[in-house]
Amino acid sequence: MEDDSARPATGYPLSNGRHSPPPPPPPAQHAPFGTAYPYGAPPSGTAYPYQAPVFGSAYPQYQAAPTPNQPYYYNRRTLLNRRLFLIFLFSAAIAFSVLFFLWLFLRPHLPEFRVTSLTVSNFNISSQTMSGFWNAKFQVYNPNKKTKISYDAVESEIFYHSETLSRTRISPFFQDPKSMTVLNASYSADTYVDAWVLDGINGDRKHGSVLFDVKLLAKVAYKSRGLWFRRHLLRVFCENMAVGLPANSNSGNFSGGGRACRIH
Structure with missing residues:
Protein backbone atom coordinates (compact mmCIF):
# COMPACT_ATOMS: atom_id res chain seq x y z
CA MET A 1 0.00 0.00 0.00
CA GLU A 2 1.29 3.41 -0.91
CA ASP A 3 1.95 6.02 1.71
CA ASP A 4 -0.54 8.96 1.41
CA SER A 5 2.13 11.30 2.64
CA ALA A 6 4.16 10.61 -0.47
CA ARG A 7 1.41 11.85 -2.81
CA PRO A 8 1.71 15.38 -4.12
CA ALA A 9 -0.72 17.86 -2.39
CA THR A 10 -3.33 19.59 -4.56
CA GLY A 11 -5.57 22.61 -3.83
CA TYR A 12 -4.66 26.03 -2.60
CA PRO A 13 -1.08 26.89 -1.68
CA LEU A 14 -0.26 27.15 1.95
CA SER A 15 0.35 30.49 3.55
CA ASN A 16 2.40 30.33 6.65
CA GLY A 17 1.58 26.69 6.87
CA ARG A 18 -2.16 27.25 6.44
CA HIS A 19 -4.49 27.11 3.48
CA SER A 20 -5.16 30.44 1.83
CA PRO A 21 -8.85 31.67 1.50
CA PRO A 22 -10.53 31.24 -1.85
CA PRO A 23 -10.14 34.08 -4.27
CA PRO A 24 -13.04 36.58 -4.56
CA PRO A 25 -15.58 35.93 -7.27
CA PRO A 26 -15.23 37.82 -10.48
CA PRO A 27 -17.33 40.99 -10.81
CA ALA A 28 -20.82 40.60 -12.33
CA GLN A 29 -20.89 41.16 -16.03
CA HIS A 30 -23.66 43.47 -17.32
CA ALA A 31 -25.61 42.00 -20.13
CA PRO A 32 -25.61 43.93 -23.32
CA PHE A 33 -28.62 46.08 -24.22
CA GLY A 34 -31.56 44.13 -25.60
CA THR A 35 -30.99 40.90 -23.72
CA ALA A 36 -33.86 39.20 -21.80
CA TYR A 37 -32.47 39.97 -18.37
CA PRO A 38 -30.88 43.38 -17.85
CA TYR A 39 -29.01 42.23 -14.79
CA GLY A 40 -26.67 39.43 -14.20
CA ALA A 41 -27.35 36.57 -11.89
CA PRO A 42 -26.68 37.29 -8.21
CA PRO A 43 -23.49 35.89 -6.83
CA SER A 44 -23.60 32.42 -5.39
CA GLY A 45 -24.61 32.22 -1.75
CA THR A 46 -26.64 35.46 -1.76
CA ALA A 47 -29.93 35.33 0.25
CA TYR A 48 -33.32 36.06 -1.30
CA PRO A 49 -34.54 39.64 -0.86
CA TYR A 50 -37.91 38.40 0.58
CA GLN A 51 -38.88 36.10 3.38
CA ALA A 52 -38.69 32.42 2.59
CA PRO A 53 -42.07 30.58 2.47
CA VAL A 54 -43.28 28.76 5.52
CA PHE A 55 -42.42 25.08 5.49
CA GLY A 56 -45.25 22.99 4.04
CA SER A 57 -46.99 25.84 2.18
CA ALA A 58 -47.02 25.99 -1.57
CA TYR A 59 -47.14 29.76 -1.78
CA PRO A 60 -45.65 32.55 0.28
CA GLN A 61 -47.82 33.74 3.19
CA TYR A 62 -48.86 37.37 2.90
CA GLN A 63 -50.80 39.29 5.52
CA ALA A 64 -54.11 40.64 4.19
CA ALA A 65 -54.43 44.36 4.20
CA PRO A 66 -57.12 45.71 6.58
CA THR A 67 -60.39 46.52 4.83
CA PRO A 68 -61.97 49.93 5.36
CA ASN A 69 -65.20 50.25 7.32
CA GLN A 70 -68.21 49.45 5.07
CA PRO A 71 -71.37 51.62 5.34
CA TYR A 72 -74.61 49.93 6.62
CA TYR A 73 -77.16 49.41 3.88
CA TYR A 74 -80.85 48.48 4.62
CA ASN A 75 -82.34 45.60 2.80
CA ARG A 76 -85.09 47.01 0.59
CA ARG A 77 -87.59 44.28 1.33
CA THR A 78 -87.05 44.55 5.09
CA LEU A 79 -87.49 48.30 4.94
CA LEU A 80 -90.70 47.93 2.89
CA ASN A 81 -92.13 45.39 5.35
CA ARG A 82 -91.41 47.69 8.26
CA ARG A 83 -93.12 50.59 6.55
CA LEU A 84 -96.19 48.48 5.73
CA PHE A 85 -96.37 47.25 9.32
CA LEU A 86 -96.20 50.81 10.66
CA ILE A 87 -98.92 51.91 8.22
CA PHE A 88 -101.10 49.00 9.37
CA LEU A 89 -100.63 49.90 13.05
CA PHE A 90 -101.40 53.55 12.36
CA SER A 91 -104.57 52.68 10.41
CA ALA A 92 -105.74 50.25 13.10
CA ALA A 93 -105.20 52.88 15.80
CA ILE A 94 -107.26 55.43 13.84
CA ALA A 95 -110.08 52.92 13.21
CA PHE A 96 -110.18 51.89 16.87
CA SER A 97 -110.29 55.53 17.99
CA VAL A 98 -113.16 56.31 15.62
CA LEU A 99 -115.17 53.28 16.77
CA PHE A 100 -114.51 54.10 20.41
CA PHE A 101 -115.78 57.66 20.05
CA LEU A 102 -118.81 56.47 18.08
CA TRP A 103 -119.59 53.97 20.81
CA LEU A 104 -119.03 56.60 23.50
CA PHE A 105 -121.19 59.34 21.97
CA LEU A 106 -123.72 57.26 20.02
CA ARG A 107 -124.06 54.38 22.45
CA PRO A 108 -127.78 53.57 22.50
CA HIS A 109 -129.75 53.00 25.66
CA LEU A 110 -132.06 50.02 25.92
CA PRO A 111 -135.78 50.77 25.59
CA GLU A 112 -138.02 50.73 28.63
CA PHE A 113 -140.99 48.36 28.90
CA ARG A 114 -143.85 48.65 31.33
CA VAL A 115 -147.03 46.61 31.78
CA THR A 116 -150.04 48.84 32.33
CA SER A 117 -152.80 46.20 32.34
CA LEU A 118 -153.40 42.45 32.20
CA THR A 119 -156.90 40.98 32.05
CA VAL A 120 -158.22 37.40 31.99
CA SER A 121 -161.64 36.36 30.64
CA ASN A 122 -163.54 33.11 30.08
CA PHE A 123 -161.09 31.29 32.30
CA ASN A 124 -162.05 27.67 32.92
CA ILE A 125 -160.39 24.55 34.32
CA SER A 126 -161.84 21.07 34.01
CA SER A 127 -160.02 17.80 34.56
CA GLN A 128 -156.55 18.53 33.02
CA LYS A 145 -132.01 61.50 22.08
CA LYS A 146 -130.66 60.78 18.59
CA THR A 147 -131.18 57.06 18.10
CA THR A 168 -148.76 35.15 20.37
CA ARG A 169 -147.11 37.44 17.81
CA ILE A 170 -147.09 41.24 17.73
CA SER A 171 -146.73 43.41 14.64
CA PRO A 172 -143.27 44.97 14.04
CA PHE A 173 -142.95 48.65 14.94
CA PHE A 174 -140.52 51.55 14.82
CA GLN A 175 -139.69 54.23 17.38
CA ASP A 176 -138.30 57.72 16.96
CA PRO A 177 -136.06 59.21 19.64
CA LYS A 178 -137.83 60.11 22.89
CA SER A 179 -141.09 58.50 21.77
CA MET A 180 -143.65 56.27 23.49
CA THR A 181 -145.41 53.29 21.86
CA VAL A 182 -148.39 51.34 23.24
CA LEU A 183 -148.53 47.61 22.47
CA ASN A 184 -151.50 45.28 22.84
CA ALA A 185 -151.03 41.51 23.04
CA SER A 186 -153.87 38.99 23.06
CA TYR A 187 -153.46 35.37 24.13
CA SER A 188 -155.81 32.40 24.05
CA ALA A 189 -155.52 28.88 25.39
CA ASP A 190 -157.51 25.67 25.23
CA THR A 191 -154.98 22.98 25.96
CA TYR A 192 -153.84 20.15 28.18
CA VAL A 193 -151.71 21.11 31.19
CA ASP A 194 -149.87 19.12 33.81
CA ALA A 195 -151.57 18.26 37.08
CA TRP A 196 -149.19 20.43 39.14
CA VAL A 197 -150.28 23.48 37.09
CA LEU A 198 -153.99 22.83 37.76
CA ASP A 199 -153.36 22.23 41.43
CA GLY A 200 -151.30 25.41 41.73
CA ILE A 201 -153.86 27.62 39.95
CA ASN A 202 -156.74 26.20 41.98
CA GLY A 203 -154.77 26.77 45.16
CA ASP A 204 -154.03 30.39 44.21
CA ARG A 205 -157.66 31.07 43.32
CA LYS A 206 -158.66 30.10 46.84
CA HIS A 207 -156.54 33.09 47.97
CA GLY A 208 -158.24 35.37 45.44
CA GLY A 226 -128.24 57.17 8.93
CA LEU A 227 -126.16 54.30 10.34
CA TRP A 228 -127.70 51.06 11.57
CA PHE A 229 -125.73 49.32 14.30
CA ARG A 230 -126.02 46.98 17.29
CA ARG A 231 -128.60 44.43 16.18
CA HIS A 232 -129.48 41.95 18.91
CA LEU A 233 -132.28 39.91 20.47
CA LEU A 234 -134.13 41.82 23.16
CA ARG A 235 -135.68 39.84 26.06
CA VAL A 236 -138.32 41.45 28.28
CA PHE A 237 -139.62 39.81 31.47
CA CYS A 238 -142.70 41.01 33.37
CA GLU A 239 -143.01 38.76 36.40
CA ASN A 240 -145.45 38.02 39.21
CA MET A 241 -148.43 39.79 37.71
CA ALA A 242 -151.20 39.21 40.30
CA VAL A 243 -154.57 38.90 38.56
CA GLY A 244 -157.65 38.89 40.77
CA LEU A 245 -159.29 35.60 39.81
CA PRO A 246 -161.33 34.07 42.63
CA ALA A 247 -162.69 30.54 42.40
CA ASN A 248 -166.25 31.74 41.81
CA SER A 249 -165.31 33.93 38.81
CA ASN A 250 -163.92 33.33 35.36
CA SER A 251 -162.45 36.81 34.77
CA GLY A 252 -160.09 39.17 36.51
CA ASN A 253 -157.69 42.13 36.22
CA PHE A 254 -154.14 42.92 37.19
CA SER A 255 -154.43 44.59 40.56
CA GLY A 256 -150.93 45.94 41.05
CA GLY A 257 -151.10 48.94 38.69
CA GLY A 258 -148.34 49.59 36.18
CA ARG A 259 -145.09 47.65 36.61
CA ALA A 260 -141.67 47.99 35.02
CA CYS A 261 -140.24 44.95 33.27
CA ARG A 262 -136.72 43.56 33.31
CA ILE A 263 -134.78 43.79 30.05
CA HIS A 264 -131.86 41.66 28.85
Whole structure:
Protein backbone atom coordinates (compact mmCIF):
# COMPACT_ATOMS: atom_id res chain seq x y z
CA MET A 1 0.00 0.00 0.00
CA GLU A 2 1.29 3.41 -0.91
CA ASP A 3 1.95 6.02 1.71
CA ASP A 4 -0.54 8.96 1.41
CA SER A 5 2.13 11.30 2.64
CA ALA A 6 4.16 10.61 -0.47
CA ARG A 7 1.41 11.85 -2.81
CA PRO A 8 1.71 15.38 -4.12
CA ALA A 9 -0.72 17.86 -2.39
CA THR A 10 -3.33 19.59 -4.56
CA GLY A 11 -5.57 22.61 -3.83
CA TYR A 12 -4.66 26.03 -2.60
CA PRO A 13 -1.08 26.89 -1.68
CA LEU A 14 -0.26 27.15 1.95
CA SER A 15 0.35 30.49 3.55
CA ASN A 16 2.40 30.33 6.65
CA GLY A 17 1.58 26.69 6.87
CA ARG A 18 -2.16 27.25 6.44
CA HIS A 19 -4.49 27.11 3.48
CA SER A 20 -5.16 30.44 1.83
CA PRO A 21 -8.85 31.67 1.50
CA PRO A 22 -10.53 31.24 -1.85
CA PRO A 23 -10.14 34.08 -4.27
CA PRO A 24 -13.04 36.58 -4.56
CA PRO A 25 -15.58 35.93 -7.27
CA PRO A 26 -15.23 37.82 -10.48
CA PRO A 27 -17.33 40.99 -10.81
CA ALA A 28 -20.82 40.60 -12.33
CA GLN A 29 -20.89 41.16 -16.03
CA HIS A 30 -23.66 43.47 -17.32
CA ALA A 31 -25.61 42.00 -20.13
CA PRO A 32 -25.61 43.93 -23.32
CA PHE A 33 -28.62 46.08 -24.22
CA GLY A 34 -31.56 44.13 -25.60
CA THR A 35 -30.99 40.90 -23.72
CA ALA A 36 -33.86 39.20 -21.80
CA TYR A 37 -32.47 39.97 -18.37
CA PRO A 38 -30.88 43.38 -17.85
CA TYR A 39 -29.01 42.23 -14.79
CA GLY A 40 -26.67 39.43 -14.20
CA ALA A 41 -27.35 36.57 -11.89
CA PRO A 42 -26.68 37.29 -8.21
CA PRO A 43 -23.49 35.89 -6.83
CA SER A 44 -23.60 32.42 -5.39
CA GLY A 45 -24.61 32.22 -1.75
CA THR A 46 -26.64 35.46 -1.76
CA ALA A 47 -29.93 35.33 0.25
CA TYR A 48 -33.32 36.06 -1.30
CA PRO A 49 -34.54 39.64 -0.86
CA TYR A 50 -37.91 38.40 0.58
CA GLN A 51 -38.88 36.10 3.38
CA ALA A 52 -38.69 32.42 2.59
CA PRO A 53 -42.07 30.58 2.47
CA VAL A 54 -43.28 28.76 5.52
CA PHE A 55 -42.42 25.08 5.49
CA GLY A 56 -45.25 22.99 4.04
CA SER A 57 -46.99 25.84 2.18
CA ALA A 58 -47.02 25.99 -1.57
CA TYR A 59 -47.14 29.76 -1.78
CA PRO A 60 -45.65 32.55 0.28
CA GLN A 61 -47.82 33.74 3.19
CA TYR A 62 -48.86 37.37 2.90
CA GLN A 63 -50.80 39.29 5.52
CA ALA A 64 -54.11 40.64 4.19
CA ALA A 65 -54.43 44.36 4.20
CA PRO A 66 -57.12 45.71 6.58
CA THR A 67 -60.39 46.52 4.83
CA PRO A 68 -61.97 49.93 5.36
CA ASN A 69 -65.20 50.25 7.32
CA GLN A 70 -68.21 49.45 5.07
CA PRO A 71 -71.37 51.62 5.34
CA TYR A 72 -74.61 49.93 6.62
CA TYR A 73 -77.16 49.41 3.88
CA TYR A 74 -80.85 48.48 4.62
CA ASN A 75 -82.34 45.60 2.80
CA ARG A 76 -85.09 47.01 0.59
CA ARG A 77 -87.59 44.28 1.33
CA THR A 78 -87.05 44.55 5.09
CA LEU A 79 -87.49 48.30 4.94
CA LEU A 80 -90.70 47.93 2.89
CA ASN A 81 -92.13 45.39 5.35
CA ARG A 82 -91.41 47.69 8.26
CA ARG A 83 -93.12 50.59 6.55
CA LEU A 84 -96.19 48.48 5.73
CA PHE A 85 -96.37 47.25 9.32
CA LEU A 86 -96.20 50.81 10.66
CA ILE A 87 -98.92 51.91 8.22
CA PHE A 88 -101.10 49.00 9.37
CA LEU A 89 -100.63 49.90 13.05
CA PHE A 90 -101.40 53.55 12.36
CA SER A 91 -104.57 52.68 10.41
CA ALA A 92 -105.74 50.25 13.10
CA ALA A 93 -105.20 52.88 15.80
CA ILE A 94 -107.26 55.43 13.84
CA ALA A 95 -110.08 52.92 13.21
CA PHE A 96 -110.18 51.89 16.87
CA SER A 97 -110.29 55.53 17.99
CA VAL A 98 -113.16 56.31 15.62
CA LEU A 99 -115.17 53.28 16.77
CA PHE A 100 -114.51 54.10 20.41
CA PHE A 101 -115.78 57.66 20.05
CA LEU A 102 -118.81 56.47 18.08
CA TRP A 103 -119.59 53.97 20.81
CA LEU A 104 -119.03 56.60 23.50
CA PHE A 105 -121.19 59.34 21.97
CA LEU A 106 -123.72 57.26 20.02
CA ARG A 107 -124.06 54.38 22.45
CA PRO A 108 -127.78 53.57 22.50
CA HIS A 109 -129.75 53.00 25.66
CA LEU A 110 -132.06 50.02 25.92
CA PRO A 111 -135.78 50.77 25.59
CA GLU A 112 -138.02 50.73 28.63
CA PHE A 113 -140.99 48.36 28.90
CA ARG A 114 -143.85 48.65 31.33
CA VAL A 115 -147.03 46.61 31.78
CA THR A 116 -150.04 48.84 32.33
CA SER A 117 -152.80 46.20 32.34
CA LEU A 118 -153.40 42.45 32.20
CA THR A 119 -156.90 40.98 32.05
CA VAL A 120 -158.22 37.40 31.99
CA SER A 121 -161.64 36.36 30.64
CA ASN A 122 -163.54 33.11 30.08
CA PHE A 123 -161.09 31.29 32.30
CA ASN A 124 -162.05 27.67 32.92
CA ILE A 125 -160.39 24.55 34.32
CA SER A 126 -161.84 21.07 34.01
CA SER A 127 -160.02 17.80 34.56
CA GLN A 128 -156.55 18.53 33.02
CA THR A 129 -157.72 21.06 30.43
CA MET A 130 -157.42 24.83 30.77
CA SER A 131 -158.99 27.51 28.56
CA GLY A 132 -159.16 31.26 28.67
CA PHE A 133 -158.27 34.62 27.11
CA TRP A 134 -155.62 37.11 28.26
CA ASN A 135 -155.02 40.64 27.13
CA ALA A 136 -151.89 42.62 28.03
CA LYS A 137 -151.04 46.24 27.38
CA PHE A 138 -147.46 47.54 27.35
CA GLN A 139 -145.84 50.95 27.17
CA VAL A 140 -142.52 51.03 25.30
CA TYR A 141 -140.33 54.11 25.65
CA ASN A 142 -137.22 55.01 23.62
CA PRO A 143 -134.98 57.07 25.96
CA ASN A 144 -132.36 57.92 23.31
CA LYS A 145 -132.01 61.50 22.08
CA LYS A 146 -130.66 60.78 18.59
CA THR A 147 -131.18 57.06 18.10
CA LYS A 148 -134.13 55.34 16.48
CA ILE A 149 -135.13 51.76 17.31
CA SER A 150 -136.65 49.15 15.03
CA TYR A 151 -138.49 46.10 16.45
CA ASP A 152 -138.96 43.00 14.33
CA ALA A 153 -140.17 39.42 14.91
CA VAL A 154 -141.92 40.41 18.14
CA GLU A 155 -143.31 37.49 20.16
CA SER A 156 -144.92 37.26 23.58
CA GLU A 157 -145.72 34.40 25.94
CA ILE A 158 -147.72 34.09 29.13
CA PHE A 159 -146.57 31.69 31.86
CA TYR A 160 -147.65 30.18 35.09
CA HIS A 161 -144.34 29.71 36.87
CA SER A 162 -142.29 27.79 34.25
CA GLU A 163 -145.28 26.42 32.27
CA THR A 164 -146.15 28.20 29.01
CA LEU A 165 -149.91 28.73 28.78
CA SER A 166 -150.15 30.69 25.50
CA ARG A 167 -148.01 32.35 22.85
CA THR A 168 -148.76 35.15 20.37
CA ARG A 169 -147.11 37.44 17.81
CA ILE A 170 -147.09 41.24 17.73
CA SER A 171 -146.73 43.41 14.64
CA PRO A 172 -143.27 44.97 14.04
CA PHE A 173 -142.95 48.65 14.94
CA PHE A 174 -140.52 51.55 14.82
CA GLN A 175 -139.69 54.23 17.38
CA ASP A 176 -138.30 57.72 16.96
CA PRO A 177 -136.06 59.21 19.64
CA LYS A 178 -137.83 60.11 22.89
CA SER A 179 -141.09 58.50 21.77
CA MET A 180 -143.65 56.27 23.49
CA THR A 181 -145.41 53.29 21.86
CA VAL A 182 -148.39 51.34 23.24
CA LEU A 183 -148.53 47.61 22.47
CA ASN A 184 -151.50 45.28 22.84
CA ALA A 185 -151.03 41.51 23.04
CA SER A 186 -153.87 38.99 23.06
CA TYR A 187 -153.46 35.37 24.13
CA SER A 188 -155.81 32.40 24.05
CA ALA A 189 -155.52 28.88 25.39
CA ASP A 190 -157.51 25.67 25.23
CA THR A 191 -154.98 22.98 25.96
CA TYR A 192 -153.84 20.15 28.18
CA VAL A 193 -151.71 21.11 31.19
CA ASP A 194 -149.87 19.12 33.81
CA ALA A 195 -151.57 18.26 37.08
CA TRP A 196 -149.19 20.43 39.14
CA VAL A 197 -150.28 23.48 37.09
CA LEU A 198 -153.99 22.83 37.76
CA ASP A 199 -153.36 22.23 41.43
CA GLY A 200 -151.30 25.41 41.73
CA ILE A 201 -153.86 27.62 39.95
CA ASN A 202 -156.74 26.20 41.98
CA GLY A 203 -154.77 26.77 45.16
CA ASP A 204 -154.03 30.39 44.21
CA ARG A 205 -157.66 31.07 43.32
CA LYS A 206 -158.66 30.10 46.84
CA HIS A 207 -156.54 33.09 47.97
CA GLY A 208 -158.24 35.37 45.44
CA SER A 209 -155.47 35.91 42.81
CA VAL A 210 -153.21 34.03 40.41
CA LEU A 211 -149.65 35.06 39.55
CA PHE A 212 -148.86 35.12 35.83
CA ASP A 213 -145.59 35.98 34.06
CA VAL A 214 -145.30 37.65 30.65
CA LYS A 215 -142.27 37.55 28.36
CA LEU A 216 -141.54 39.42 25.13
CA LEU A 217 -138.88 38.69 22.52
CA ALA A 218 -137.91 41.03 19.69
CA LYS A 219 -135.08 41.55 17.22
CA VAL A 220 -134.08 45.19 17.62
CA ALA A 221 -131.75 47.45 15.65
CA TYR A 222 -130.56 50.97 16.41
CA LYS A 223 -130.16 53.73 13.84
CA SER A 224 -128.29 56.98 14.39
CA ARG A 225 -127.35 59.57 11.73
CA GLY A 226 -128.24 57.17 8.93
CA LEU A 227 -126.16 54.30 10.34
CA TRP A 228 -127.70 51.06 11.57
CA PHE A 229 -125.73 49.32 14.30
CA ARG A 230 -126.02 46.98 17.29
CA ARG A 231 -128.60 44.43 16.18
CA HIS A 232 -129.48 41.95 18.91
CA LEU A 233 -132.28 39.91 20.47
CA LEU A 234 -134.13 41.82 23.16
CA ARG A 235 -135.68 39.84 26.06
CA VAL A 236 -138.32 41.45 28.28
CA PHE A 237 -139.62 39.81 31.47
CA CYS A 238 -142.70 41.01 33.37
CA GLU A 239 -143.01 38.76 36.40
CA ASN A 240 -145.45 38.02 39.21
CA MET A 241 -148.43 39.79 37.71
CA ALA A 242 -151.20 39.21 40.30
CA VAL A 243 -154.57 38.90 38.56
CA GLY A 244 -157.65 38.89 40.77
CA LEU A 245 -159.29 35.60 39.81
CA PRO A 246 -161.33 34.07 42.63
CA ALA A 247 -162.69 30.54 42.40
CA ASN A 248 -166.25 31.74 41.81
CA SER A 249 -165.31 33.93 38.81
CA ASN A 250 -163.92 33.33 35.36
CA SER A 251 -162.45 36.81 34.77
CA GLY A 252 -160.09 39.17 36.51
CA ASN A 253 -157.69 42.13 36.22
CA PHE A 254 -154.14 42.92 37.19
CA SER A 255 -154.43 44.59 40.56
CA GLY A 256 -150.93 45.94 41.05
CA GLY A 257 -151.10 48.94 38.69
CA GLY A 258 -148.34 49.59 36.18
CA ARG A 259 -145.09 47.65 36.61
CA ALA A 260 -141.67 47.99 35.02
CA CYS A 261 -140.24 44.95 33.27
CA ARG A 262 -136.72 43.56 33.31
CA ILE A 263 -134.78 43.79 30.05
CA HIS A 264 -131.86 41.66 28.85
